[in-house]
Amino acid sequence: MLSSEKIYKSLEDSDTIFTIDDSIENTMVLNMGPQHPATHGVLRLLVKLDGETVVSCIPDLGYLHRGYEKLAEHCSYHEFIPHTDRLDYLSPLANNVAYVLAVEKLIGIETTCRVKFIRVICCELARISSHLISVGTFAMDVGALTILLWTFREREKIQDIFDVLTGVRFTTSFTRIGGLANDLSDEVKKMIENFLNQFPEKLDECEKLILKNKIFIDRCEGVGTISKDDAIQFGATGPILRACGIEHDLRRDAPYLVYDELDFDIPVYSEGDALARFYVRLQEMRESVKIILQCLDKMPNESIRINVPKKVLPQKEKIYSKMEELIHDFMLINFGINPPVGEVYHSIESSKGELGFYISSNGSGYPWRLKIRSPSFCNLQIMPKMIVGSMISDIVVIIGSVDPVMGEADK
Template sequence: MTQFPATAAEPGQNRTGEDRTLVLNMGPQHPSTHGVLRLVLEIDGETIVRLKPEIGFLHTGIEKTCEAKFYQQVVPLTDRIDYLCPLTNNLAYCLAVEKLLGLEIPPKAQWMRVLMNELTRINSHLVWLGTHAMDLGAMTVFLYCFREREDVLRFFEMVSGQRMMTSYFRIGGLALEPPLGFFEKVKKFADRFPGNVDEYEGLLTGNPIFMMRTKGIARLSAEDAIALGAGGPTLRGSGVDIDLRRDAPYTGYENFKFKVPVRTEGDVFARYLCRVEELRESIGMVQQALAGMPEGPIKADAPKVVLPDREKMKTQMEALIYHFKIVTEGFAVPAGEVYQAIESPRGEMGYYIVSDGTAKPYRVHMRGPSFANLQALAKMCEGGLIADVVAAIGSIDIVLGDVDR
């Protein structure tokens, strides 16, 4: 029989000197991990001693697939990486290829890109807000958010025919002209939406239960956030003032006025406030884009790269030849490499493309913001409680398609 030692137990050990921590699996099938994320938690009672994310369950080898496709065939693949903001991925990829080609994009296409990109941000933040609040027990917000998200998805359907996998941005411009009545409908939505944000805030921002679940939880200092590579609202919630739309403007963002919300608390509540504020800024940019939408073509004047209009293809021989050549053998891209980073709803979305001068990319690498943000999760959770892991996962807003690619 074991004799109990006379001294008191060390922390982390029981009185017989054994390890008293327990390893608990959270996921991959867990509703609060927002996908197939597996967390291996080492717990001491209710306290997290160590947290280890296990990923790769959704790995589809998109980067490898890209190497076997023509440049224009990669666009639909990019939709499927981060399925909550497909247009952001389309944009990052198209901008990277356009940079490789040295293509100039007409103003209307640029403004449409900003408009659709900000609608995508709203769409993504609404899904985040609804699911995050539901994780913390506020069911109603979810229904409100998905009501407005439905409107945004209808806009996507209007321009591209698809609700989620839009592929609306193409190399050299847009796929189609926006249909008649589109701008009026968006305008109506944009006028109404700030009131909807007030509704969400009325349910959450001053709510004592929500504040108890989020304030001071899963703190991340600015130094740690930078060292761990966090991005977007996770970084700005920790007091680092960076937004690529303002600091490295692309696709005409320099023409728009907006504020970059930054909070210094570095907790779940700070990230929540940053994102809700971004909803308001985004709808402001949608208003600006609607007010200043220029007229003109929606595709670059580059017949070897951009598919001709249907009408031209059926009536002009050159257009038919170009169409045939682009579809059957793609278009050659001058050798070189680019890294194009844009501000996705989750942080820096970067595309690194290496071209060897042929019609297929030599290497495509996606720098997923969720992949980077996930590394910060362990730092946030260790020393906290199990129940707060759910709040922390919600607050970094990961999409597992983006993590695993």
Template sequence: MTAIASILNDKFQDSILSIQETKDEFPTLWVNPGRIVDVLGFLKNEVARPFKMLYDLTAIDEQARNHRQGQPDSGFTVVYQLLSFERNSFIRLKVPLTSEKPTLPSITSIWPAANWYEREVYDMFGIKFQGHPHLKRILMPQTWEGHPLQKCHPARATEMGPFQLPESKQEIEQQALQFKPEEWGLDNTLEEDDLMFLNLGPQHPGTHGVLRFVLQLDGEDIVKIIPDIGFHHRGAEKMGERQTWHSYIPYTDRVEYLGGVMNNFPYVMAVEKLAGITVPDRAKVIRIMMSELFRISSHLVWYGTFAQDLGMMTPVFLMFNDREKVLDIVAAVTGGRMHPNWFRIGGVAQDLPTGWKKLIQQFIDYFPKRLKEYDRYVMKNGIFKARTVGIGVYSTEEAIEWGITGPGLRATGFDWDFRKKQPYSGYEQFEFDVPTAQNGDCYDRSKVRIEEMRQSLRIIQQCLDNMPEGEFKSDHPLTTPPRKKHTMHDIETLINHFVHVSWGPVMPAGEAFCSVEATKGNNGYYLVSDGNTNSYRTRIRTPSFPHIQFVPEISTGYTIADLMAILGSVDYVLSDIDR
């Protein structure tokens, strides 16, 4: 029993129903539903070295599961994952729900960030949270019937009737999209002044995708912001339950579509934890090298579009041109560009091609000079500074309260990077600095990302100089079928090869979580296996979801023009929010 599990066991005694062993070795405790608020409040506010961040909140429909491994009886399980920065550790709490109408008390009084997470659990599973300030659907349309992540809900379009949109239904859908201020507790007046409501999006260049903000305005000043997400929702987690372990990898590329193989990274590592697969050193270093190339590629997209949002045209063309140089390297190595889905369970798809060093070295030699030029064009530009310095400010404490990770957290002066604090894939062997700033404003978030590109170049150079010899993929039977030449010698090997190629591997029953320092913050996959060829539950913890929930908190009181700068500085992707 871990120290924190022992503390909770002593403090809450009969309220701790069970302590579960998991493949990721996180302390995992089952808690009585009636005491979950007390336990969470204790972990955040009272325990020594507290768990200040609500890292994730999700649920599992247990009704079709076969391998519970002694876990408490549960029709639905609500899962809370917390992060303590002082302990540098996670804890996972699970609450079993057995009622036909599952209900739990809301924890929005403890973490305001729980608002969207609880709405998502209600939307996807039908679990209600008593005391929630506005419990309504968040990803699905308000007119949707059923809860998609329940096991009884269809997973494929072929399991449903043909889609139809008669005029009567179209009217209902249009009415459901109408924003009603009174439903959100908003007034039409403020101290006898009339307020205006403005729709920003879902089709607006400043929202960088199909994202809608309803703004309550007093002249040019923002009084209230109501984000409306879900327009880009494609059921990525539901698809994780129907695809085999290998065939789901291409879907991960499309979650944060600018991060490329970095989306594969946490998924394949979580599967590897489930199966106990050891990855060769060469594959680990290749993964790091390709991920850092995609960090540069993604940051270049952010840099150029952010400058464009604030009125500059030249930088976006130059930066996209440099991004093409990165994607040319990606294409030469993987055969793909934005979505190469090149990582594999146990390693990567193939070894590095002839001439890879020269190609990457040319870019490493070329790019630093360009970054200096961009500093002169953008970061030293007086208009850019006027639009970003002192705008969208928040503190380290506020960032942690709302679940902010990545550059947005480090811009407040907090030196926290998962590559350093909880290194994975061999990052502990690399020398690089963690860029931080102090003011937590739009300008400082920019400074951090720009310096990150320079540090990525350092990491990539070390990959070139110290690339290990050896295999690019594990020979573990769950990730690599027997070699073809061996299948002709005995029937067992032939059957093994056939089953793995046609059905895919069967992963041992259990659960595991793995996360990476992705381009926009911390990205993680929580996987539950029921001892089958596909995942029983695939949970994707994306950074953009909490980041956009935080936007109203840092934008109120500013103008619409300031909101454009704040949105650009957050650096989100809609598919990362909606999944």
């Protein structure tokens, strides 16, 4: 008698029945998540296995659905800014900027040049911080633990910059309609410069640790490969699309802020596998460093709020001393900004892909409908295509390479 059978026998009593399926003959359904550490949040995957090969895969979303689109209909345009932090919680500044740009497009105002440069700096710092997490956790899922500690160390420095710049580390709520909450002080400028001076070197160290590591490359190369056509058909954006050999980046294709004045490259790889996506993210961080350095150089000295009193919140110190500003502040806070009737869509290239806000206004202080086009949601849709046919241990690699943030995917 086999030892396993002995164990079953000893456990058996009149109430218990054991049925042992032959796993070679049958397929098995495995539930992965929503509490699995490699699913980066609360993604649930139902996978059907034939031995160790995945036959089919069904993602199940909604475990972090908080109904932000419904909430937005009951928030004034200013009140919704803090909610955008909670969408993609790894790069809150980029969400703030994306939302505010959409509202500004709806009103038809344009901010000062200095604000645009500071917003670009914010977006790119957010991109670096998000990609550092992505790269670190991806390597950790594959088995290289050290790099996670190293990338988190670098990310901590960015969080310190955010702390001084915005006042908080994570939920920044930094942008305002028509401007910013605070100016970028010389102290922050110095901090950013110090960070950027040492960052490429540290990134090299991280790269050296894994890019010549045979185990890591064997684990990622050729895993989760998708073709160009599939990527377009499934609406993938961001690093996934660029890893398939399509040079598409909204910073270049539909320039917003001051990206058309800046000089940067768009890293493109043609393999379309997990390793290519990893390379794209590493390269993008280097490009972001280039962009921020140019911004710090070119940034003019200007006011950080434009003077449109009916739409833009006045400076705090003036509210306490001037009657007119007090009235405008009261009206803006209590009745909202009352943008013109119409529908606009504005999207930015966030770290995950195309992050867009579609706002339908009926002229009142509240948006009639606000739709978030979240890149994680759209990128997740292509994941079954990548997973089916691969081994079960590759699922972890594929999730890491897609890099979904469930706060954004579930809204």
